[in-house]
Amino acid sequence: MGNVPTTVKHCLSYEQLIQDYPWLKRWLLEEKEIVPTGVKIQLIDMLSGTGLPVIEATSFVSSKWVPQMADHTDVLRGIQREPHVRYPVLTPNMQGFQDAVAAGATEVAVFGSASETFSKKNINCSIDESMLRFEEVIKAAKERQIPVRGYVSCALGCPLEGHIEPSKVSQVAKRLYEMGCYEISLGDTIGVGTPGSMFKMLQSVMNEVPTNALAVHCHDTYGQALPNILTALQMGVCVVDSAVAGLGGCPYAQGSSGNVSTEDVLYMLHGMGIETGVNLTKVIEAGDFICNALRRDTNSRVARARTL
Amino acid sequence: PSPTSSPLCHPLVRAGQALPEKVKIVEVGPRDGLQNEKTIVPTETKIHLIDMLSASGLSVIEATSFVSPKWVPQMADQVEVMKGIGRKPGVSYPVLTPNLKGFQAAVKAGASEVAIFGAASELFSKKNINCSVEESLQRFDEVMRTAKEAGVPVRGYVSCVLGCPYEGKVAPEKVAHVAKRLYSMGCYEISLGDTIGVGTPGSMSKMLEVVSREVPVNALAVHCHDTYGQALANILVALQMGISVVDSSVAGLGGCPYAHGASGNVATEDVVYMLHGLGIQTGVDLPKLMDAGAFICRTLNRKSNSKVAQATCKL
Numbered sequence: 056m057g058n059v060p061t062t063v064k065h066c067l068s069y070e071q072l073i074q075d076y077p078w079l080k081r082w083l084l085e086e087k088e089i090v091p092t093g094v095k096i097q098l099i100d101m102l103s104g105t106g107l108p109v110i111e112a113t114s115f116v117s118s119k120w121v122p123q124m125a126d127h128t129d130v131l132r133g134i135q136r137e138p139h140v141r142y143p144v145l146t147p148n149m150q151g152f153q154d155a156v157a158a159g160a161t162e163v164a165v166f167g168s169a170s171e172t173f174s175k176k177n178i179n180c181s182i183d184e185s186m187l188r189f190e191e192v193i194k195a196a197k198e199r200q201i202p203v204r205g206y207v208s209c210a211l212g213c214p215l216e217g218h219i220e221p222s223k224v225s226q227v228a229k230r231l232y233e234m235g236c237y238e239i240s241l242g243d244t245i246g247v248g249t250p251g252s253m254f255k256m257l258q259s260v261m262n263e264v265p266t267n268a269l270a271v272h273c274h275d276t277y278g279q280a281l282p283n284i285l286t287a288l289q290m291g292v293c294v295v296d297s298a299v300a301g302l303g304g305c306p307y308a309q310g311s312s313g314n315v316s317t318e319d320v321l322y323m324l325h326g327m328g329i330e331t332g333v334n335l336t337k338v339i340e341a342g343d344f345i346c347n348a349l350r351r352d353t354n355s356r357v358a359r360a361r362t363l
Numbered sequence: 364p365s366p367t368s369s370p371l372c373h374p375l376v377r378a379g380q381a382l383p384e385k386v387k388i389v390e391v392g393p394r395d396g397l398q399n400e401k402t403i404v405p406t407e408t409k410i411h412l413i414d415m416l417s418a419s420g421l422s423v424i425e426a427t428s429f430v431s432p433k434w435v436p437q438m439a440d441q442v443e444v445m446k447g448i449g450r451k452p453g454v455s456y457p458v459l460t461p462n463l464k465g466f467q468a469a470v471k472a473g474a475s476e477v478a479i480f481g482a483a484s485e486l487f488s489k490k491n492i493n494c495s496v497e498e499s500l501q502r503f504d505e506v507m508r509t510a511k512e513a514g515v516p517v518r519g520y521v522s523c524v525l526g527c528p529y530e531g532k533v534a535p536e537k538v539a540h541v542a543k544r545l546y547s548m549g550c551y552e553i554s555l556g557d558t559i560g561v562g563t564p565g566s567m568s569k570m571l572e573v574v575s576r577e578v579p580v581n582a583l584a585v586h587c588h589d590t591y592g593q594a595l596a597n598i599l600v601a602l603q604m605g606i607s608v609v610d611s612s613v614a615g616l617g618g619c620p621y622a623h624g625a626s627g628n629v630a631t632e633d634v635v636y637m638l639h640g641l642g643i644q645t646g647v648d649l650p651k652l653m654d655a656g657a658f659i660c661r662t663l664n665r666k667s668n669s670k671v672a673q674a675t676c677k678l
Contacts, residue, residue: 246674249640250599278633278670279640281596285564312670319592326563326593356592360560360625 092126094348096133101341102299103137106333107317111164112142115151128158143204147178152192156199163196164204165189167231169224170213173244177208186230193235205231206272210241210256211248211283221259229263238268240296243283246276246313250286257290270294273315275301275354280315281323288329295320300342301354316355318342383607385644387423388631389554389584390416392659393444394425394459396616396628398437400663406440408662410447415655416613417451420647421631425478426456429465445472457518461492463505470513477510479503480520481545483538484527487558500544507549519545520586524555524570525562525597528621535573543577552582554610557597559621560590564600571604584608587629589668590619594629595637602643609634614656615668630669632656 095113102110112134118125127144136142143162146152155163167185168174174182189205196203209216210224228239241260248256253271260269271287271294273280284295301316321335339358346353353359393413397404404412409427416424426448432439441458450456457476460466469477481499482488488496510517523530524538542553555574557567567585574583585601585608587594598609615630635647653672660667667673 249637251641275670276674277636278595278630279637281592282599282637285596285599312673316592322591323563323593323596327565356590356626360590360619 089123090348092129092133094345095126095130098299098341098345098348099130099134099142101344102338103135103140105337105341106331107338108139108332109141109143112144114145115155115158115160116145116147117151128154131155131158131160146192148188149191149195152195156201160201162202162204163192164206165192165231165236166206166208167227168208168213169219169227170209170216172215173209173213176215182227186227186234189231190234197235202237203235205234205236205239206242207231207239208242208244211243211252212245214245221256224256225260225263228260228269232264232268238270238294239264240270240272240294242272242296243274243280246274246279248273248283249277249279250282253283253286254290257287257292261290266291267293270296272296275312275315281319284315284320285323288327295324299338299355300346300358302345302349312354314354316342316353316357318353318355318357322357382602382641382643383605385607385646386602386638387608388421388634388645388647389423389425389586389608389610390421390613390631391425391586391610391628392416392613392616392631394428394438395610396612396614398428398435399617399620399627400437400665402663402665403437404659404662406443406447408659409440409444412613412655412659413444413448413456415651415658417449417454419651419655420645421652422453422646423455423457426458428459429469429472429474430459430461431465442468442472445469445474460506462502463509466506466509470515474515476516476518477506478518478520479506479545479550480522481541482522482527483533483541484523484530486529487523487527490529496541500541500548503548511549517550519548519550519553520556521545521553522556522558525557525566526559528559535570538570539574539577542574542583546578546582552584552608553578554584554586554608556586556610557588557594559619560588560593560625560627562587562597563591563593564596567597567600568604571601571606575604580605581607584610586610588619588627589615589629590625590627595633598629598634599637602641609638613652613669614660614672616659616663626668628668630656630667630671632667632669632671636671 099112113127113130114124115127141162143164144155144160146155146163171182174185193203207227209219213219231239269292271292273283297317297320298314299317301314303314317338321333324331342353342358413424427441427444428438429441455476457478458469458474460469460477482496485496488499521541523533527533545553583606585606587597611631611634612628613631615628617628619625619627632653635645635649638645656667656672
């Protein structure tokens, strides 16, 4: 290929993966009623049939803090596991990890922050302290050959601190990667990022973590998710987090949207000739199902346009 | 798709690619926006909206349309609007003129810039204005000649550039053909419209590659609809390819006329947020723009389509 830049090589030789994270934990925090276990299981089963390779099923956080995830064991046991699909679960600490393994989890995720203040407010400890907790989990996971994914929140801004230095994001991402996370998902938690800040942040992180171990988790609170994802793709990132029907509001801005919709991301990727292996129509169906069950409108513009 | 036309592989289109330093925003809310809203807005409200937009730093505000009120009753007060607005120095207030009669009425009412439009789809042209694309362009010959004599600049619009509600796919070559015609006829700028919002960075980059061979890129603008949520991504790719004029509508006014209930115009607030985040100058004061958006939404008794406006958390 000669002088062809890396980005071009990537798009010609790597299959773009899209990973779907229903973010059951997050969106249920905004829903007034607790969704029945049967509905959660049905949603995951529908998503399993769409071609999505990764579906984040539930969270092993203490049900004292997140009552909506109290049925985590029932959910994990109740879903039909498609052979080529992975079902990671969130595990904030050793207790959660052990419960997850007992319930049959085969992949887990840990959650760090690029903002000290956010870390203290959200999980009651500093970033360093949280890393020590995760180290335990990652060690135990390694012994069981359970892959661990790492999340970095507030990658493009913090609701409490405001601006977040890209170097802080790379520090945390590097730490998680070196501890053994196979992939780091960089989250624009409050959706304030733009292609400008996304570019700067990724440039910094890509100095510390290989691009093929990076993912972006964009929120659409300011409508910037798709151009931010496009920027990440242009820089060689090929893993994208999204939520069917754009479920999960922004917990810091009442009434604002949060997660980017899987349907809208797929529409863009397919329009660009990027393979995802996912059937958009089936994802729209899964989105319709859960929106009916929650008695709410979809956040996906594609879903809205297609049903008209 | 050929490797060179994907926005991931296009040699010019890479993140970090030098973007324009300045982008001119063409605000179409008062015309394109209000024309497609269900509620007909009183003249004073339109005037107040335009005055608020003028105060926000926008340099081009499409004020009204001189189409016959028989077809577009929402624009029946075209003359009063033109006469009632405060004309801020340095700001242009173009109006739509579908034919010579409309042009003459526009000039009489004080218009100093006009716009004409053609479609990149034959079926759309026939269904919309009852004639072929070529016939529609010939009708504008008169307008162009008269405008030239009067020293009135003319902007050209091309609709259905990334897809047509009747024909489906639209060939980039057809878009280039119509854009070139309008440009050679004397339009100083050609706004390429994704009328039903079906475009993606893939089809946008392919189309612009072909069109920019026929019309200089500094005479091109993009008019993206957000019906499928793709507008900002499409605009980003256009900027990466050298486009520096973007059409948008305050509060995302104006639904998609072909998909009832679907969103239409991209919201100016969301575009400005992205451009400022990229370090691109627009001259627009975002809080003042948001005030204008809040005003018109209150009056229309509807929620803003702008996500920036909807977000209440502030950094």
